[in-house]
Amino acid sequence: MIRHLMPRSVGGQLLALLLLALLVTQGLGLMLLTYERNRAVRAALGLEAASRAANVALLLEAAPPGMHAAILGAADSPLVQFSLGAVPAATHDSGEGRQLVAETRNILGDGREIRADIHRLVLPPPELVADIPEAMRPMHRAMMAGRNDPLELVLSVRLSGGGWLNVRTLFHRPGLQWSPQALLPLLLMLAAVALVAWVTARRIVRPMRALARGAERLGRGLDTAPLALTGPTEVQEATRAFNRMQDRLTRFVAERTRMLAALSHDLRSPLTAMRLRVELLAEDEDSTRLRALVEEMQAMVEQTLDFARAAAQGEAVQAVDLVALLRDLVADAGA
Incomplete structure (x- = not known):
């Protein structure tokens, strides 16, 4: 609850x-x-x-x-x-x-x-006076119920x-005495605590929100600046760990991209030699199939190199109207 x-x-x-x-x-x-x-x-x-x-x-x-x-x-x-x-x-x-x-x-x-x-x-409850008006009897009962x-x-x-x-x-216990003067310090303390809590919460929540936005940007692309170390010590430690993770991911992807580009570049020479040898073969079914395989491998290598160049250039992410893009693709396919 x-x-x-x-x-x-x-x-x-x-x-x-x-x-x-x-x-x-x-x-x-x-x-x-x-x-x-x-x-x-x-x-x-x-x-x-x-x-x-x-x-x-x-x-x-x-x-x-x-x-x-x-x-x-x-x-x-x-x-x-x-x-x-x-x-x-x-x-x-x-x-x-x-x-x-x-x-x-x-x-x-x-x-x-x-x-x-x-x-x-312990005294017995007092009896109601006979001549009390009916309208005042509930108030009298309430007063008697609250007595000590x-x-x-x-x-x-x-x-x-x-x-x-x-x-x-005989003496009675004094009852609670509420007055505006007695409630004023409590209200002031509540206001002071609320103000301190609001300032503290902003100090904690602001870097946490920045960390959440940084994680969202990292999910869309690795080319993001490190987050500033602000807020309490615990939040700064979390931000520092996030920056280290982002740096390791960036270096990991960059190394894999360079390795893939190097492999693709090294494959171009043997593929070119294979293509020349296929061209020297007589025209038959086997040579045609082999030529198609070499061209397919050549296209894959070129696409890999294009991907590596695009990753190295680090193009900015742009918002695209997906509906308009699909409409253009359908129009091009229909043409």
């Missing part, structure tokens, strides 16, 4: 592969950035909760028991809830809670028992007088 979608040209494939690599790296970078941002947000909110929990624990230990309820009420907020209990609300330490435990102990300045648990809180389940932090601090200070807080 991917092979059918890829462009057929070298430049198109190079551009497609570079853009695909850029999109993959940008996607992985975006995922890593989102993950690190979520961790940073969780760490900031968790450390803020840990700092408040440590300060509240110090206040509770310094205040008389009658003021504990007032201190907890003053410390409560819509996002962070404080309570006292005989047992810790955090039953165990999670991996992400160890930093909060260390930060809380650092503020308290002792090695008391502290537990921190961060876990995902919150993370719950449970922090339990052992008090010096006995009992536990339990802290609960």
Whole structure:
């Protein structure tokens, strides 16, 4: 499937592969950035909760028991809830809670028992409000479907007088934020990669096309100039090998042509002598047949020499109208 979608040209494939690599790296970078941002947000909110929990624990230990309820009420907020209990609300330490435990102990300045648990809180889907207009219900469902389940932090601090200070807080993962300012660098990078790929493809494809045209000219005739060595090193090596092949073919054909011309020239003398001897024979059937054979051999030798002279002269190839040529041949044959 991917092979059918890829462009057929070298430049198109190079551009497609570079853009695909850029999109993959940008996607992985975006995922890593989102993950690190979520961790940073969780760490900031968790450390803020840990700092408040440590300060509240110090206040509770310094205040008389009658003021504990007032201190907890003053410390409560819509996002962070404080309570006292005989047992810790955090039953165990999670991996992400160890930093909060260390930060809380650092503020308290002792090695008391502290537990921190961060876990995902799965909430049931909210019910649609009865008085929502029918036209807004699809939009409301879409908003609810795209919401993120919150993370719950449970922090339990052992008090010096006995009992536990339990802290609960919720925070949501920040969603992806797309804006023209965020998309502009990606578009600029895509444009830069496309420009680089286009320039690189032209640098590679141009000498390859010249090599293809040189091979086409070589197929039509050997009298062609060597190709210029341009482009990357690999393309230059291919062009250099093509020039060497062309030079060897030219020398091979030239040597064979000279050898054939020499043989044909050497055959003219014995053929002339044979023709003179045939002329001295009496006129009969055998002498007539022998004379025809000698004349045929003489014609073959002359044609071979004519071919050698034409190859040596190196006449330029000319375009011929094949239809007009055949029409003239038919007309000459009919005449």
